Amino acid sequence: MEKSSQEKLMKRITLVVTHQCNFDCRYCLQKHEDVYMTKETAIKTIDTFAAGISEGDKAQISFYGGEPLLQKELIKELVNYSCEKILSIPNTKLTFEITTNGLLLDEDFIAFAKKNKILLALSHDGLAQDPVRTDRGGNMTKERVDQKLQMLLKTFPETIIMMTVHPDYVDRIAGSLKFFRSQGVKSVSMVLAHGERVTWDDEAFEKLEKEMLKVEALYEQWNAGNDVFRFIPFDNKIKNYIRQRDADSVMCHFGCHKLMVDTNGKYYPCSHFIGRDGFDIGSLEEGVNEEKLESLESKRVEPEDCRECDLRFRCRHTCACSNHGQTGSVSEVSALQCEYEKLTIRLADRAASLLLNESNPAFISRMYPN
Numbered sequence: 001m002e003k004s005s006q007e008k009l010m011k012r013i014t015l016v017v018t019h020q021c022n023f024d025c026r027y028c029l030q031k032h033e034d035v036y037m038t039k040e041t042a043i044k045t046i047d048t049f050a051a052g053i054s055e056g057d058k059a060q061i062s063f064y065g066g067e068p069l070l071q072k073e074l075i076k077e078l079v080n081y082s083c084e085k086i087l088s089i090p091n092t093k094l095t096f097e098i099t100t101n102g103l104l105l106d107e108d109f110i111a112f113a114k115k116n117k118i119l120l121a122l123s124h125d126g127l128a129q130d131p132v133r134t135d136r137g138g139n140m141t142k143e144r145v146d147q148k149l150q151m152l153l154k155t156f157p158e159t160i161i162m163m164t165v166h167p168d169y170v171d172r173i174a175g176s177l178k179f180f181r182s183q184g185v186k187s188v189s190m191v192l193a194h195g196e197r198v199t200w201d202d203e204a205f206e207k208l209e210k211e212m213l214k215v216e217a218l219y220e221q222w223n224a225g226n227d228v229f230r231f232i233p234f235d236n237k238i239k240n241y242i243r244q245r246d247a248d249s250v251m252c253h254f255g256c257h258k259l260m261v262d263t264n265g266k267y268y269p270c271s272h273f274i275g276r277d278g279f280d281i282g283s284l285e286e287g288v289n290e291e292k293l294e295s296l297e298s299k300r301v302e303p304e305d306c307r308e309c310d311l312r313f314r315c316r317h318t319c320a321c322s323n324h325g326q327t328g329s330v331s332e333v334s335a336l337q338c339e340y341e342k343l344t345i346r347l348a349d350r351a352a353s354l355l356l357n358e359s360n361p362a363f364i365s366r367m368y369p370n
């Protein structure tokens, strides 16, 4: 195995600490078995990770599930252990990330996260939370998660919300953003639910177009003057344009930049592929399997339509997990994704042109940092 691939992969790592979840979201593609990463495997993962870190590196460790906070105590131990091991290497920086559904958050864990600079993102579907994201007992979760959101915002006012849109509740997008803003949230990321459990038809897409027009108006209104509201899909499209990045730099690199380590120590290129046959790229025992990695990379071919498209450097058409979830192929882009990308870029550009013409200071400094 070439050392460079292993080294590159091991600067950013995600530990899948459990497959189990306390939620039962209607679009979720995971199996939720009672499978947990053992402490032994977790420590071995951190040791392997630490061995690849050199002086001056920026390292990142994420914890993923299922619901990662079902392994709260293990996460705390691993954070402490990682800090001891990695921060003793001169000039290294180490950050942690967890995306949680929020139900198991408490003051103690939030204080721990603050002390250890853990970035906590909250998955919350806004006004669609109750019909889409029930707990394992089928009970609604919005009220309970809203309380956790308030708890989180007190310590982390910049908390990012990760919202997933179910096609049956598209007409709640703008209302959800209003709700989040009323709670004090300043950043919302949004993706469309995909996979075999959801169906996007023409009617749902028409509703999506109408909602996104409302989102554009809210984005313009909430970024007036010194106000700040980051709707991440718009922010990203605008930044892609300003920085004139080529397609490669917005590409999902599918295993080349971040490694997922499953509960059993197997390596995967991204969360969507965990446990899927033919997608593992090695293990703790063997390291990164260069042959498997290359074979996966070779399956990625940019579609002809995209190669000719003016929007290709701003579009997520290369996202292997999104493509696979929608079309069953890592390279084939669904018609829905293509239309959604075009729509998002068009609306983001219109909003940006208005905000830049108005010379809104907060927006300009966000888009053109120094």
Ligand code: SF4
Binding pocket: 021, 022, 023, 024, 025, 027, 028, 029, 030, 065, 066, 067, 101, 123, 133
């Ligand atoms: S919270 Fe996440 S892992 Fe759990 S059921 Fe929902 S989408 Fe799946």
Ligand code: SF4
Binding pocket: 305, 306, 307, 309, 310, 311, 312, 315, 316, 317, 333, 337, 338, 339, 341, 342
């Ligand atoms: S907008 Fe459509 S055609 Fe253009 S790059 Fe994206 S997916 Fe491909």
